Amino acid sequence: MTIPIPDLKPFFLTYDDLGEGPLSWTEFFGNSNPVEVEVGTGRGMFLVNAGETRPDTNFVGMEIEYTEGRHAAKRLLKRNLLNTRILGGDARVGLPKFIPSQSVVAMHVYFPDPWWKRKHRERRIFNDWFLREVSRILVSGGILHAWTDVEEYFQVMTDVVSANPDFFHLPPPEERPAAHDMDYHTSFERKKRKAGFPIYRGRWERVPHSPV
Numbered sequence: 001m002t003i004p005i006p007d008l009k010p011f012f013l014t015y016d017d018l019g020e021g022p023l024s025w026t027e028f029f030g031n032s033n034p035v036e037v038e039v040g041t042g043r044g045m046f047l048v049n050a051g052e053t054r055p056d057t058n059f060v061g062m063e064i065e066y067t068e069g070r071h072a073a074k075r076l077l078k079r080n081l082l083n084t085r086i087l088g089g090d091a092r093v094g095l096p097k098f099i100p101s102q103s104v105v106a107m108h109v110y111f112p113d114p115w116w117k118r119k120h121r122e123r124r125i126f127n128d129w130f131l132r133e134v135s136r137i138l139v140s141g142g143i144l145h146a147w148t149d150v151e152e153y154f155q156v157m158t159d160v161v162s163a164n165p166d167f168f169h170l171p172p173p174e175e176r177p178a179a180h181d182m183d184y185h186t187s188f189e190r191k192k193r194k195a196g197f198p199i200y201r202g203r204w205e206r207v208p209h210s211p212v
């Protein structure tokens, strides 16, 4: 017996659901509110909180693991958070294909997989190519947020961004004690802070795009 997979549209969409690309955000969301994108959404703690507390902003989560993305989408469905959607698929494919240039006010990357083994390092999402995509997608003055508990990966991120003249560094947000068990930015932040790991938080601003 096969168990039917519940239809989570429009909260969970695969790339096959999206057509050719690039997307038109106004058609996609039915409004012209600003759009923020999270790469590697996991179970969706950031997206659910952000979507709920900032109803006048649209949020897109990109998640390669359908099981994780669908779990997050069920939380969006339960709250009917129509300003918040998950795109199931590899962001390395979805970013260039679906996300229009200069259309996003903030990019979020929280606790990207560190791929510990040296021979797997090329699988890391945060690299020169990724940053060029972020640079293309962000509007002038748009913000890139990237957090990790892996000090060495954070140094790589910092080096990659410092080498790119399209960004300048902003002071990172301050850490404050969690008031309750849901008072964390993401599930991984909760897990790592509770285990006593320091968290490295990066924040950078996109310099104005050159006139075309």
Ligand SMILES: C[S@@+](CC[C@H](N)C(=O)[O-])C[C@H]1O[C@@H](n2cnc3c(N)ncnc32)[C@H](O)[C@@H]1O
Residues within 6 Å of the ligand: 039, 040, 041, 042, 043, 062, 063, 064, 065, 068, 089, 090, 091, 092, 109, 110, 111, 112, 113, 125, 186, 187, 188, 189
């Ligand atoms: C370590 S988890 C962190 C999840 C969440 N950001 C958090 O902080 O709780 C990294 C997530 O990135 C997703 N991911 C890894 N590579 C990806 C890719 N190329 N495109 C989209 N998602 C990806 C993984 O499936 C996983 O859910």
